[in-house]
Amino acid sequence: MALTGKSIEEKIYNFLYGRIKNAFGVSGLMGNLFAESGLVPTNLQNSFEKKLGYTDDTYTTSVDNGDYTNFVHDSAGYGLAQWTYWSRKENLLLFVRSRNQSIGDLESQLEFLYQELSTGYKAVLTKLKAAKSVREASDIVLTQYERPADQSESVKKKRASYGQKYFDKYAKTTGGKSSMGKTITTGFISATINGINVDSSIKCNADNYNSNASRNAAFVAMHYTGNSKDTARANANYFAGAGRNASAHFFVDDTEIRQSVALKDTAWGVGAKSYKHASCRNANCVNIEMCCTAGNYRISDKTKENAAYLCAYICNLLGITAAEVDTYVLRHYDVTGKNCPAQMAGSGNAEWAAFKARVKEILNGGASSGNSGSSSGTNGSFPATPFQVKVLVSDLNIRSNPSMGNNVKGQTGKGVFTITEVNDGWGKLKSGAGWIYLENKEYVTVLGSSSGSSQPAAPAKKSVEEVAKEVLMGDWGNGADRKKRLEAAGYNYAQVQAAVNRLCK
Missing domain, CATH: 1.10.530.10 (Lysozyme)
Incomplete structure (x- = not known):
């Protein structure tokens, strides 16, 4: 045809x-x-x-x-x-x-x-x-x-x-509607953020937002309420009334975090006739309002801290890393040019730079107050080296140095690995393949001290024939990348390749 x-x-x-x-x-x-x-x-x-x-x-x-x-x-x-x-x-x-x-x-x-x-x-x-x-x-x-x-x-x-x-x-x-970012089906969150239980008891009037079964979000937009002095509760009450023609997902003050609109629904926070930003719109962002708790239309340091924790929580939900905060965490000012939040608006604003730096710090684990809800926790302390860890996912990146960035050398595959050095939450593989991130419990379990040099870096958990079949299915990549991943996981590359050749005859 x-x-x-x-x-x-x-x-x-x-x-x-x-x-x-x-x-x-x-x-x-x-x-x-x-x-x-x-x-x-x-x-x-x-x-x-x-x-x-x-x-x-x-x-x-x-x-x-x-x-x-x-x-x-x-x-x-x-x-x-x-x-x-x-x-x-x-x-x-x-x-x-x-x-x-x-x-x-x-x-x-x-x-x-x-x-x-x-x-x-x-x-x-x-x-x-x-x-x-x-x-x-x-x-x-x-x-x-x-x-x-x-x-x-x-x-x-x-x-x-x-x-x-x-x-x-x-x-x-062919049918369909435009989308971008991560699919959100979550409604009202149940979480404790910076020691504050998120309160969704006062909901926005349906007249003030668009209801969706789900939507795709990529951005977080930060605002201020622009009042002389107010609270999260007062704002939630206001938007519970009809005819406001505006809304936000969250309101934050010194002591409360109020969710007014479900995350799957579209709040009306950055709508405009013209835009500065190429792609951020109401449909694909989460809107957070910081209340003017310090008086005189200003946001207090405590409110900013609570908002930074909330912003980091939403970033985790949307898959925004610390390295991506500058791209995907925006001010209302960045989206439409509106002077909001006023004390953080304008190019080169030091207060806005400090806020984003705090969000990044929280995302990187520099947070003293525990958040609970969607987080599965982190590995916060490690035994003396050498020790062993169990990698729970097949695609944990191996990096050339202990940091994020464009330095990926390959992936580990699932298995047990020996760590010989720890640097800021990163572990150096005994095999010499590189560094892996240890702090995410969804990816890595810390097993404890290694008995010494006689242990392989990554004991094989499957037979050579089983691994060869996985290779044929494409699970271990191609070329030099496959060799690195197999050796990092403790397998003999030549033995596996020989088994692959036998299976292909």
């Missing part, structure tokens, strides 16, 4: 929508394909062009006419999805040849991609068909289908932003 559309991207969208029937799923998938190949079906991985001495076109032609015979085993990413692992490249080659088409044929690659999803990645396809946001679909493709070494929050947001462009451009023809 011939592809339909005026451009390559439109043809890809129409083909995928015809199979997946979900604009969110299609757009999230396309955003990842764009990140991998720019939606160019003949794309040869850039780093291999010089190494192999080919361009996209000459590589494709040489594979097609048989002059180049190492397509399957050269480890070069190729095509829409940058297929890299030898068995997937072999399957692609056999598939297109069965259709008497070029290896770079767009329609053949799309058919092969869907065949992969329908057979080896059924769970991914099911989730794409049911996705309720571009971000949800994009994360699924990134972490369960493409599986690059860097799956950080910044990468997730970047790929979702690519997908959002396709959604905004094409979804109107």
